[in-house]
Amino acid sequence: MPSEPAQSCYHCGLPVPAGSRYETKVLGEQRAMCCPGCQAVAEAIVAADLSDYYRYRSEDARQGQALVPEALREFELYDKPELQKSFVEQSGEHIREAALIMEGITCAACIWLNERHINAMPGVLSFQINYSTQRARVRWDDSQIRLSDILKAITQIGYVAHPYDAGRQDEVYKRERRKALRRLAVAGLGMMQVMMLSVALYAGDYSGMETNLRDFFRWVGLILTTPVVLYSAKPFFASAWRDLRFRQLGMDVPVSLAIGTAYVASVWATITGTGEVYYDSVTMFTLFLLASRFLEMGARQRAGRAMEELVKLLPAMATRIIEGRDEVVAVSELGLGDRVRVKPGETIAADGVVLDGHSSVDESLLTGESMPVTKEVGDTVIGATVNMDSPLLIEVQAVGQGTVLSSIQKLLERAQQEKPHLAMLADRIASWFVGAILILAMIVGVFWYLHSPGEAFWVVLSVLVVTCPCALSLATPAALTAATLRLSQLGILTTRGHALETLARVNHVVFDKTGTLTHGRLSLQAVRIIGDMEEGRLRAIAANMERVSEHPIARALMAGQEQGLLVSGAQATVGRGIEAMVEGVRYRLGRLDYVQELAGENNQTDTSTAGSAITVYLANSSGVQGEFVLTDEVRDQARPVVDILKVRGIKVSLLSGDRPDTVAALASELGIEHAMGGLLPDDKLRLIRQFHQQGDTVLMLGDGVNDAPVLAAAQVSIAMGSGTQLAQASADMVLLTEHLDHILLGMDKAGQTLGIIRQNLAWALLYNLIALPLASTGHVAPWMAAIGMSLSSLVVVMNALRLNREAGYARPVHPKVKS
Amino acid sequence: MDILYLLIPLALLLMAVAIGAFLWAIRTGQFEDLEGPAHRILMDDDDPKIPKYKDEE
Numbered sequence: 026m027p028s029e030p031a032q033s034c035y036h037c038g039l040p041v042p043a044g045s046r047y048e049t050k051v052l053g054e055q056r057a058m059c060c061p062g063c064q065a066v067a068e069a070i071v072a073a074d075l076s077d078y079y080r081y082r083s084e085d086a087r088q089g090q091a092l093v094p095e096a097l098r099e100f101e102l103y104d105k106p107e108l109q110k111s112f113v114e115q116s117g118e119h120i121r122e123a124a125l126i127m128e129g130i131t132c133a134a135c136i137w138l139n140e141r142h143i144n145a146m147p148g149v150l151s152f153q154i155n156y157s158t159q160r161a162r163v164r165w166d167d168s169q170i171r172l173s174d175i176l177k178a179i180t181q182i183g184y185v186a187h188p189y190d191a192g193r194q195d196e197v198y199k200r201e202r203r204k205a206l207r208r209l210a211v212a213g214l215g216m217m218q219v220m221m222l223s224v225a226l227y228a229g230d231y232s233g234m235e236t237n238l239r240d241f242f243r244w245v246g247l248i249l250t251t252p253v254v255l256y257s258a259k260p261f262f263a264s265a266w267r268d269l270r271f272r273q274l275g276m277d278v279p280v281s282l283a284i285g286t287a288y289v290a291s292v293w294a295t296i297t298g299t300g301e302v303y304y305d306s307v308t309m310f311t312l313f314l315l316a317s318r319f320l321e322m323g324a325r326q327r328a329g330r331a332m333e334e335l336v337k338l339l340p341a342m343a344t345r346i347i348e349g350r351d352e353v354v355a356v357s358e359l360g361l362g363d364r365v366r367v368k369p370g371e372t373i374a375a376d377g378v379v380l381d382g383h384s385s386v387d388e389s390l391l392t393g394e395s396m397p398v399t400k401e402v403g404d405t406v407i408g409a410t411v412n413m414d415s416p417l418l419i420e421v422q423a424v425g426q427g428t429v430l431s432s433i434q435k436l437l438e439r440a441q442q443e444k445p446h447l448a449m450l451a452d453r454i455a456s457w458f459v460g461a462i463l464i465l466a467m468i469v470g471v472f473w474y475l476h477s478p479g480e481a482f483w484v485v486l487s488v489l490v491v492t493c494p495c496a497l498s499l500a501t502p503a504a505l506t507a508a509t510l511r512l513s514q515l516g517i518l519t520t521r522g523h524a525l526e527t528l529a530r531v532n533h534v535v536f537d538k539t540g541t542l543t544h545g546r547l548s549l550q551a552v553r554i555i556g557d558m559e560e561g562r563l564r565a566i567a568a569n570m571e572r573v574s575e576h577p578i579a580r581a582l583m584a585g586q587e588q589g590l591l592v593s594g595a596q597a598t599v600g601r602g603i604e605a606m607v608e609g610v611r612y613r614l615g616r617l618d619y620v621q622e623l624a625g626e627n628n629q630t631d632t633s634t635a636g637s638a639i640t641v642y643l644a645n646s647s648g649v650q651g652e653f654v655l656t657d658e659v660r661d662q663a664r665p666v667v668d669i670l671k672v673r674g675i676k677v678s679l680l681s682g683d684r685p686d687t688v689a690a691l692a693s694e695l696g697i698e699h700a701m702g703g704l705l706p707d708d709k710l711r712l713i714r715q716f717h718q719q720g721d722t723v724l725m726l727g728d729g730v731n732d733a734p735v736l737a738a739a740q741v742s743i744a745m746g747s748g749t750q751l752a753q754a755s756a757d758m759v760l761l762t763e764h765l766d767h768i769l770l771g772m773d774k775a776g777q778t779l780g781i782i783r784q785n786l787a788w789a790l791l792y793n794l795i796a797l798p799l800a801s802t803g804h805v806a807p808w809m810a811a812i813g814m815s816l817s818s819l820v821v822v823m824n825a826l827r828l829n830r831e832a833g834y835a836r837p838v839h840p841k842v843k844s
Numbered sequence: 845m846d847i848l849y850l851l852i853p854l855a856l857l858l859m860a861v862a863i864g865a866f867l868w869a870i871r872t873g874q875f876e877d878l879e880g881p882a883h884r885i886l887m888d889d890d891d892p893k894i895p896k897y898k899d900e901e
Contacts, residue, residue: 081850137887155877203871206870207867248856249856
């Protein structure tokens, strides 16, 4: 039979599975689609008369996903007034405005598509997406249309939008950006005018200029430079003053010294009509520094915005039972003694005790325990854990400050305050640089004073200006900005400035287990055929039987399987298994004793091993047919990464809250010698502090709530992108991709960055060493100082740009981060 | 060269105007989205407000 050529989905570009028949007529022709999701989205686009999208687009769309009814109902939660208070602005009786984060945008045509589709809806007053940040602002009339309708419409054409609290980060960023831009504008325009005048002054030096004109130019220079120094350069002075108050000599101290002394001396020269003026150097220096800090801020804000997109605005909602009725309330409204119903798949709202129900609960984000824990009447449950099997009725026993979650948060706050900061390279150099320059300047001054007093002041001034630490202060920010941007594009977000430099000096890596070294969810590891059915059939039957279940076992069995078999009469018995009719034949799937009730006793011994694996059996009335082994699968890259770390001479440890025997098993599998299980967050903190005291520079990797304090306490830390929000907020970097080997990428980049910073600092010092003798002997005129400053800065920035290039890894830009 | 005593203050005045314009641009958000306008003009399609021949009554 001839095989059909592999087709690509017209909508998303992914390959069309053989034999699938999804098609839509777009732009006059039938086009193949890969799945019902893409087909539905394409049909919606065509129906809305927006097929021009397919003409305009330059990239494939994201694969269309049919949203589950629960997710659509989640949108309706956004209509609730209590929730809207936190992110909706009201102007007028019905007019509302909100900000949305858009997901799935791949090119400019996607933005066009969304804007046209939503703007066409009755009741929508305006909908505009910012191309650079991919955030949208929507204004609507609440009496004609609801926010959830708008969100659903966006989903219809294949994108996902969720509201966010623009006030929190956006406003702060906007104010920061605008302030910086204003200072830049003043500095830039001032500098350009001053340069013009300075060229005139240089020419005048050379070929002679009448004194009146020269003084006139100087006074104009003064007028132009004053706002630059007093307004644009204010942040440098403020920061230097702050440093001095705490007896530190940060990078801003030499900067302020340079700007300040050059300005004051130039003013003196202008007033007395003697010596040289250095207005051009002052303004140029200010502009360069402001520009570099602006770019740094841009990189930081971009990473921060990507971080914000990981946070969902929906607060935990819980179903409270009042007088026999179900009522959906925010978790913060729960009180002691309230009864709450938790459905399978939902998060348990607060610490409490089980009144009714029999289920298993995933506590891994709190304890690191990867297997769900069984809960029955009378057992305690912890807030923020996830209910798996079947509904539970809980009586709330602790809220707010008294919960386990809040005790972890207190630990986290303390850890953040005590976080040890390694001294940054540039700051250390800045300290003795200032001292050295001042001493040298004094020596030069004294020398000249003894030999030719009239010149002394001007020579000392030229020394100070020429050694002006332009290159020095650009060295680190330029490198960090380039490296941060590059890493962002690769899916590693850096939100704390010092992280990269510290990462380069790490000699000890500490891993968490569940969710970090493992995927954090069950997956099918092995299938054993016991009867006479083949493996594919066994898997298909199991997958179809588990269709209705939320349990992680169900999800593991359903992964990758088609849902085509006819199943009826499915009945689940909690903790034991599922029984159903599949294509007319009765099957049971679950524990051995459960399925044996159907199959009849045979010589099957329960080979399920205690600890890390779960085994389920499939049987029909003729006997046990197959065995499925499920484990929390270790990530593929875990072992190679550990090996490489050891080769590099970096210590590797594993600290986990999971059972010690499971932890020991994983440690030996990965070759990690130092591993400890059964740890509470407090224990982990203690151990990290011990490592610090032993002199190690520690990198911590984790994902759960129980990791948050340690992530905050470690010198540098990385949270998994799939982990909890608390962990991501506590860590210095977030790994958006799921690939552990990207950690090595990050460490390499960090090493490169440190190297570039060192090169830049070395160049800056070398430049000063060359310039100093020239200045000390009175050979440096203002124009030479200006040129020297620009050239040395240019070298530093160009060098830093080398970090932007690929070196080895050639990976595409990560979809979650916009470039 | 005496004309410079007039021209340079004039230049300063112009610069003040330029700074004013810059500050206005920042305040009205002209720098918020630098890529958008470039794409928008390419995809500005026929506005429904512009009547086509067959739509004219």
